[in-house]
Amino acid sequence: MQQLDQSLVGFQIQHNTRNQVPPIQSPQVFKTVNKIEIMNDLKLDGMILDAAYDYFGTKVAFASADGKIIIIHIPRQGSHKITLSAHSNSPVWQVAWSHPRFSNLLASCSLEKCFKIWKEDNNEYKPIYTVKNLSGSVNTISWAKQEFFIAIGQSDGLVSVYIESQDKTSLIGICQGKHEKSVNCVEWLNNINFASCGSDSKIIIWEFTQNELKNIQLFDIQTYLSCRCARGVAWAPEIIDDEYLLAISGENGWLVLFLNSQFKEISRQIRTMKGPCWKVTWSPLGNQLAVPSVTENGQPNIMVFKMTDKNEFVEI
Numbered sequence: 001m002q003q004l005d006q007s008l009v010g011f012q013i014q015h016n017t018r019n020q021v022p023p024i025q026s027p028q029v030f031k032t033v034n035k036i037e038i039m040n041d042l043k044l045d046g047m048i049l050d051a052a053y054d055y056f057g058t059k060v061a062f063a064s065a066d067g068k069i070i071i072i073h074i075p076r077q078g079s080h081k082i083t084l085s086a087h088s089n090s091p092v093w094q095v096a097w098s099h100p101r102f103s104n105l106l107a108s109c110s111l112e113k114c115f116k117i118w119k120e121d122n123n124e125y126k127p128i129y130t131v132k133n134l135s136g137s138v139n140t141i142s143w144a145k146q147e148f149f150i151a152i153g154q155s156d157g158l159v160s161v162y163i164e165s166q167d168k169t170s171l172i173g174i175c176q177g178k179h180e181k182s183v184n185c186v187e188w189l190n191n192i193n194f195a196s197c198g199s200d201s202k203i204i205i206w207e208f209t210q211n212e213l214k215n216i217q218l219f220d221i222q223t224y225l226s227c228r229c230a231r232g233v234a235w236a237p238e239i240i241d242d243e244y245l246l247a248i249s250g251e252n253g254w255l256v257l258f259l260n261s262q263f264k265e266i267s268r269q270i271r272t273m274k275g276p277c278w279k280v281t282w283s284p285l286g287n288q289l290a291v292p293s294v295t296e297n298g299q300p301n302i303m304v305f306k307m308t309d310k311n312e313f314v315e316i
Contacts, residue, residue: 046065046091058074107143113137131171153196157179161208179202217263252272269313288304
């Protein structure tokens, strides 16, 4: 573990530093919006690289290869589109919403070795934090579940955790871990543990406590699939039978690891595919898994698998 700033040694993270945040209020009305209408309304010059709903499902953010972020608000009547010229002309790789206790902040990361945190004010989004001039493209970004902890992964293999300064004027890089090659995905399980995966075929589970980042478990996708690149990781949102479920996507398939409380493997489910699986996404209940891939003819395809009572996954 490397310290980003030796002056930060001994600095203790203050949990619950936002006790003054008002209670979370759920929207009173949810509206179903035709996804075709939303897609037609985007009108982007670049390819859509990522999409993310907020906690309540009333806002969706799209990351574009042309450096823009499109945010669609879904109120009671119609929808409202906001376009952000977020990262010059560099591709925006990923967007992620915070827990609503932080006023639904939006994080974005980009090829320009930078990530930003955006805050909404009267339907306008402004960057409140910008971390730039990093050592590599910021490929992936993820919020802890209910804390102001941000994990990022870079093209040079670095995994870093950032927190908000005590005076809430800047972000502080606390610690770093390392993959041997580019980091493709990071995702928090809770406020302490998160997983990362990279082009070095490794899947690492990290523990973040007392300003230190420890590698507590290591898996190699080559143990399960004949590929050398792990593209995505995703934790099931529910703990099933006291087990954590970690889904992993690779160059020629995907798998789900069933882990105990020490993150030791209990069992596994593996599915090989004809082409690369770009990422994996769980349903809110954690019993269905969506996997974007390609068909035998090379056409984009999204498959959805449901977990049975025997912990097997069948396509639906």
